[in-house]
Each structure stands twice: as C-alpha cells, then as structure tokens.
Amino acid sequence: MKDLECAFVFNCDYNGLSVIQSLGRRGIPVYALDAKRGIGTRSRYARYLNVPDPLVDERGFVDKLKELGTKAGGRPVLFPTNDHWAESVARNREELEDMFDLVVADRAVVELFLDKERFGRWAMEQDLAVPRVWSRSELEDPSTALPFPLAIKANARRKPGQGEEGRQWARAADALRFRTCGDREELVELLAEAARVGVPVFGQEIVRGRSSAMHSIGVYASDGDVEGLVYGWKVRGFPPGFGDCVTGFSAPPPEWAIDMAKEACGRARYTGLAEFDVMIDQESGARKLIEINPRSWGWIGVSLPAGVDLPWLAYQGIQSKEPVGEVALGCADGETVYYAKMLADLQNTLLWYRFSDARDWVLSPRQWWATFRGKRGVFAEFAKDDPAIAVFALVQAAKQFAGRARRVLKGQRF
Template structure:
C-alpha cells in the first residue's frame, strides 16, 4: 500500500484521524479550520475522507488485520518530519493503537490511554466488576452463571455485548454483525430469559446481563473529557442526547449542551484518576426516567459520535488534545453555554426519522414537518452534514439520501403493484 503522494513535510505535526464517519469528520473539520493539516486514514472511503481539510490515505483494517495496520501506520508516520498526532475514533482503532502505544510513540503522538486502561474500559465484564467494587455508579451486572439466581423483582434486565468492536488478526465480521444485532435487548421476565438464552446460545458467552435503567435514548447524558498524561482533565463538556435512532438505544442524531449534577462530574474525575486515563473519552450516563438516578452505562476510550458540538460550547476537545500532545501550554476549559443553547444535529437523518421512521420505532417522536422545524430550532445549531463550508461533504450526503429515497419509492411502487 503506497503512502499518499500529496503528504508533504509541514512546520506543524499532521493530525491523523482514523475511522472517518461523522465522528472523525468533526475532528478533521475542527482541526482543519485551525490551520492543522489532517490525514483521513481509513480502510474505506467514508464521508470524512472527502473533507477539504484532509488528504485520504487508505490503510489495512485493524478489525481483521491488526499487525498489518500497525506495521503500515508505523512506517507511514516514520516518513513524516514531525511525529503526527493520532486520533482513533472507534473502539477497534483505539484498541489497536493502545495495544501498540509504546511502539507507535517512537514515531507518533497517540491520543489514547495506555492498554492496561483501555482494556478495562472495552471489556464490559471487567469494567462493571470494578465499577461495582468502587461504586462508580454502574448498573448491577450478572454473568451467565448468575442468571439462575435471579428473582422476578430483578426484571426487566438487558443483554448486550461485552464488546462490539476490537482489533484482531482474524476475520471477526460475523461476530461483529451479530454483536451489532444484539447491542440492546430488554428481557422482561424469566420465561423470556430462557427463550433468549436458547435462541442466542451461539453468542451467549459474548454477552453481559445487566439491570435495566428506565428510559429511552433521550435519557442519556454525556460527560466528554480530554485528560493529559498525568490524568489531569484539561477539557470538560457535558451534554444530553435529545434523540437517537433506534429510539431506545441508538446513536445520537440530535444532541445538546446541558449541565449535569456535580456528583456526576466528581464521579468522572475519580474514574479518570483511578484508571490513570489519558486522552479523549466519553462517559455515558443514563438518568432513570422513573427514579431520576444517574447510572454510568459505559466509558468510550476515544472520541464519540457528536464531539462536533464541543467547539461551539467553548471547549474544543480535538484542538485541546492536539495542542497538549504537541507540548503546547493548555489550561483547563469547560463548556460555557447555557442549557440547550447549542445543538448538534444530523439534519438529514433526523428529518427522515421524525417524519417517517419513528412512526414504527417510537410514535411519540413522530412529527409533522412544521413540528420538526420548530423542535430543532435553537440559538445555535451545528449541522453535521453542513459544517465548516465543507461543501463536498454536503453534496455527497444529499446525493446519497436522494439515491436511498428513490430506491425506497421504487420498492414501494413495486411491492404495491405486486399486491394487486
């Protein structure tokens, strides 16, 4: 695989961003607007690789070619005149870079925690065990051997993967597809549990069972941080997921800045210190819609899907991470906006969700066009698809949406004619 021809020596280090979906795109656009040259490194041409702020470089997929990816990355970085800053934006990229952090640090500046820390966070069994002992506000969990001891008052419970993505030298696509399918399963009673275990027996050792925290995706709150190599938090963002898709547990489609209770911030700081965390991370809390209690659902040891909101809230985590990694002086910054004054919106996806998809998924969020326009309106909106004057991104996403809509209409007409 040939190193991209247009990559040249620069005065400042490059930023290399991995997995260039909206997460990676937001980092590329924020750094690019601040004059930092970016390389969009991915195994496919995802949307961020078309940004005007980045040069695309294809690389091996760490999901199934970890050793090949690390070998390629090491040699790529070695040819640059400054150590580049590495931004992994999905679990398997973060795992691969963290596992090989010592080696890669010879030629780069990885924005990721040490492997001993990342290993705890990506392995849900291990993290919840520690969380229970240390009172990290994590929900109670059970492994497969504990399930026979459950009483009816323990239900409902949820089943979810121990991990969804990890780097390896094997073909894990079959496992990954099924972990995506099983990302969130509500089990209401013992009878449903028996049926679930029988049906999913092939994957049961890859799942964890946990107490159910009431609420839909709008019960999710984010504490986003960047901490330095001494585990001192230099950037702090707090926000709230307004809508996800699917509605119960899906990725953020609309998110906004909000304050969270002080004990949530203290809990986050304690975990960062205890685990000696460094780098960007998302702490995902869920506020129980009945009790009002906050529970720590997971910690993502890398940037998250709507990190693009942070610069508009006065705490640009990508820029803070870049500057600190390069040895520049950085002082503590936190979000400075009033609640709900800034929103991050995947506008195309949210339009289709609220006007069509939620009819089946969650009718409470189904809206007319005028209701939807009124709902998303706020003082400041960051449009994921229309940001930073990056018009090639906008054109490609609009074209892709048009193709999908046209295809859906054709299928509907074809199915309707066949039913006559």
C-alpha cells in the same frame, strides 16, 4: 508548544469528520485513514489514505501506520475515533509511541473500558453509580436472583485482529447490542443464541428510558486530570430505544457531571478523549453511568459551538505534555447549543418514528425547526467551508431512505 505536526484521524464517519474539521480549520495537516470512504474522508481538510481495518488485519494496519508515519516525518498525532481502532493503537503502544503522539489511554485502561462487564464490576468497586451486572455463569445459575426485565449485552462489539471472520463476528455482536428478556425462559433463549454465534454476553440492570434519557460527558484528560469538559444530552436517537445520537444539546455542565468525570478519570489515571454515557431513569430519576468510551464520540462536533474544542485541546495537550491549568467547561456563557445530523433527523421525525414506539417524536416541519430556532450549533452535513460533505451526505440519505422503506414494506419496526 511545538510546531504543528500532522494528524492521522481514523476511522472517518461523522465522529472522525468533526475531529478532521476541528484540526484542519486551524491549519493542521490532516490525513483521513480508513478502510473505506466514509463521510470524513470527503472533507476538504483531509487527504484520504486507505489502511487495513484492524478488525480484520491488525498487523497490516500497524505496519501501514508506521510506513505512513515515516513518510510524513515529525511525530504525527493519532486520533482513533471508535472502539477497535483505539484498542489496536493501545495494544501496540510500545511499537508506535516512538514515532507518534497517541490520543489514546494505556492498553489496560482501554481494554477495561471496552469490556462492558469488567467495566461494570470495576465501577461498582470504585463506588460509581452504575447498573448492576451479572456474568453468564451467574445468569445460568437458577439460584441467582435476577430483576426481570433484564438487559443482555455483548461484552464487546468489536475486537481487533480477528481475521476475515471479524466482520461476521461484529455483526453477530451488533445483534446482541441491547436485548431484553422478561423472564427465565426468554433468558435461556437469548443465552443460547449468543452461544450459537460465539459472542460473550452478560446481564445488566435496566435503566428505564429511551435514547433521549442518555446524557453525555465528553472530556479530554491528562494522567487523570480533566482539562476540558462538555456536557449534553440526546434529544433524539435512532433507533429511539437505544440508538446513537442524531440530535443532541449541550449546556453548562451540572456539578454531578463534573464530579463524576473527575472521579472516574482520576481513579483510572486516564489520558485522552473519552465520553461518559449516563442514563437518567425516567421513573426514579436515578443517574447511572452506563459506559465510558475511551475515544472521541459520535457527536463530539458539539464541543466547538460549546466553546471547548476538545480535539484541538487534545492535540495541544498530547504534544506539549503540560497541564492546561483550570478545567475548560463547555457552554460557559450559559447558552444551549445543538449538534444534529440534519438529513437523518428530518427523515426520522417526519417519517420513520411513525414505525416505532416513539410516535410522539413525529413532528411537522415547523415543529422540527423549532428544535433549533434561536440557538447556535452545528448541522453535521452542512458547513459552508466544506461543501463536498453535503453532497456525500445527500447520497447517503437517499440510500438510508431506500433501506428503511424496504424494512417498513416487510412489516418491520424500528
């Protein structure tokens, strides 16, 4: 393998933080690139560099990358950690790959996976178990038989290069992240709302269950071959119905998870880090592949205690361009490990779930601690070797508390 090149990680929320810590602890020089000071930019293992947000200024972002790459020398390794940053790198691959090694798939694959309606149709063609999807024109056709209740989703929530209106568009798309309609009348109202804000939407069959029914398969693959795999599931998310993982467990992967990842990555000739979101229907038990995120994911930090450090595996694989051989599977020792945003999970279980449809997730401090007692794992905000993260996280938690308190006082629910 080559000498250790530096790594550029962007953007730098908890996802980026996990990648930064993984690489930095191995002595790799890491630069945290972002348009704002997220929690990952506070890590002792990275130097923060401000770059334009490709959502607003994609050309400026690419030019800044090239400038920083020239100053760094060698071939820095690029780790985009959310959708529109990954898409921007993929869209500009030809311009960037002479200077960088890219932990991201080809443009066609990235754009396919990020367009949720197109992905659903592609997956059905590949005989992958996914929820059925309907285009907007099909939804508007009164003759289309639809299984109400139905989910309405934005085709994509972030698109690079949209100029100053990009953030406003993204907020509108976030509002249409996951909405349900129980009949034709509600469907018409939702479609009209989407049209007013200019967000393309589609319909998707509902898979019944809260965020705790979501299982994740995290992989590093090279040219369609899975080289590392970590499997887990959300224990609690926020908002509880469909929110991002706040606490999750990883365990030895079942055969169905290994087979699904190998099949999908092989058919897409996928290279890079990815996360498969699989929902298990709480009534039928059917497993449905909801989406594949062509990047690292929010709780990739679980891969380290699971024994397959995916960011490090990706760094090695992208540089060497050589297969690692047998697939490395997480939790090979049979133990279950955890990843948790401790401060957020404490707030949610002690208080905020009381103002949601997940009141059964309300816990006492003793019950909350029982989630983790006797297991190894990661509390995202608290690492002995990276103490500044805890300080920043405490400030964030206070702001989050104030914001949610205002919502509750207004009579809103989560």
